[in-house]
Amino acid sequence: MSAHPPTAVGTARVIPLPSPFALEAGGALVGAKVALETYGELDSDRSNAILILTGLSASAHAAAHPGDPSPGWWEAMIGPGRALDTRRFFVICVNSLGSCFGSTGPASTDPATGQPYGTSFPELRIEDIARASQAAVDHLGIGTLAAVIGTSLGGMTSLAHVALFPGRARRLISISGALAATTGAIATRSLQREIVGSALRAGQGSEAVANAMKIARKIGVLSYIGGELLEKKFGRMQSEPFSGSGSGTDFEVEHWLDHLGDKFARSFDPWSYWQLSRAMDLFEFARFGDTLSHAARRVQVESALIIGVTQDLLFPALQQREIAETLAAADVTTQYVELSSPAGHDAFLTESGLFTPVMRHFLEGLDTPRPPRGHTDPLRPQA
């Protein structure tokens, strides 16, 4: 697939949320909004919309469009002829509520005080991100989504979406998400929040907070990326003495991590990061019902595609299989695909060659008549 197809028709918009916007854990936001981008054109019966729910650090800029020709975070997947084919679909990518790229979050001004929310931003949950995203879909006058797609944190949000809004999406694609975080994922994210939260609460200067964000991001990156890929990319390569880090060594992998940490610290709001990270750890799909199977019974999509990556340690393939089995047991037509990539949790960002055929094949079925509820594809690993 060409790296630079014709850029899709697209726009960037900011959508006001109903005000006050009540939150799952209590409290409400007044005058809140979400930023989104769209690619392709909404058809006359408003039936071709796909909603993308993002990972923790992504903005709504998933693909280039005339108003912003810079490559988006899922550029290789969105556009004419791509997995999310903009000749056919109207693709909507929403910046999560609580994030810092145009949607209301801790860095936004609290209308009650005229100051940024910061630590006073109310407790955010995955459910709030799902509800805000659906409110944007409502605002666009779209009754039923052709599909809802989520990756990582967005995989959780997509599961919340189909449980909270039964019948509002025809299909679900959940990529490297979870019904609930593993203990190990909680431990590693908690540590990141501790580092950032402590620096912020101590009222440390912006340099100390930026350094905390940098360290936290490095821990995060090491939990996303597969060891196999690090080995292949960097091995034991060494480079120019690296005075900044204090590690006492000069391995290339350290430079690379430092660059990623720096970039993140300069672009992401620390409290947004903290809130979104905590929301992931507190998410439990089973809470949508009295039991996990009751919760799954709320889901009314025509079919679901669950994609996991064998080398993902943060959202292990075992968890993806659990999502698929839970949905299938609730009579949702479910397909489970396990991909192998040394990129680990980050595979969905970099392995478009693996994800494209799987997602395209799944979405092709959208034109066929709705199958009777209760038909279940076998759960089988692929590729």
Added chain:
Amino acid sequence: MSAHPPTAVGTARVIPLPSPFALEAGGALVGAKVALETYGELDSDRSNAILILTGLSASAHAAAHPGDPSPGWWEAMIGPGRALDTRRFFVICVNSLGSCFGSTGPASTDPATGQPYGTSFPELRIEDIARASQAAVDHLGIGTLAAVIGTSLGGMTSLAHVALFPGRARRLISISGALAATTGAIATRSLQREIVGSALRAGQGSEAVANAMKIARKIGVLSYIGGELLEKKFGRMQSEPFSGSGSGTDFEVEHWLDHLGDKFARSFDPWSYWQLSRAMDLFEFARFGDTLSHAARRVQVESALIIGVTQDLLFPALQQREIAETLAAADVTTQYVELSSPAGHDAFLTESGLFTPVMRHFLEGLDTPRPPRGHTDPLRPQA
């Protein structure tokens, strides 16, 4: 096996090193020493000594003895009837040079200044730890060790030992060590050093340094322990609100990690930690020769046992197999055993039931005549 067998005869000693003691990367230590403990009795021909080389954080107190009846870090493996049977062997455990439990390290007084070395401690390498340990063995008048055994960092040190001192040990047991660290292990340890090193270099107060050590240790623990074990031990259990951490959540796993981090920060010298961590990342067995296979040709043990753990992410089983294959290719009689334990890298500390039969079986062969060099056991995973 009983948890409290009769305590072995044992002693704690401090051995002076030859002075000056030249270091691998340049420089020398004057008046340096290493702390060690011994268990069991040296036989009349001094042929039954086993040298244990430890992981990063361990002291020489591997087992209880009359002078210190508190349980040692390898208590379940050392004593009458245990894997390292003190009715038969004279077991020596050395605190690594550069550590802080009686051996000379950054927290020791520099005789040139009368002040602690701190940041001025010369660059430490794994080779130095091996040489200092062998100097202690020399001091005890032991010509040939019955075996040298190393775990984790000590696994690296044991490989350095058999390359530096050919013929001074009859057998080698390397557990979860490496010929050289993986890129991922370097990245995670570099990050720990950056956190500790930055706090120390900034001359931050002892509370800030203790906090840095705590964070670094938590990152370390998460790299040692298997996710499967965390899941089983803690799941999503929550506990009393946990005001200290700043993570915004109260999961049991966070309390547990915090306790471990605290304990380590209170007991381990920060510069010792930093130096030992860097030494691991800089170790390369291949440097003992022009090539890896030349280096392996230096090894003259009668036989080697290499043990790996399938769930170890920090020193993956793949690396253990590499050690075994490298030695076998150099005509060292080598056995490779891969154990499965959810404890991951920490398995050697907690899974005595798995390690005991494997090590006992291997050491039983010590009474048999030396087999001709060149005989190679098949490399096969076990258990």
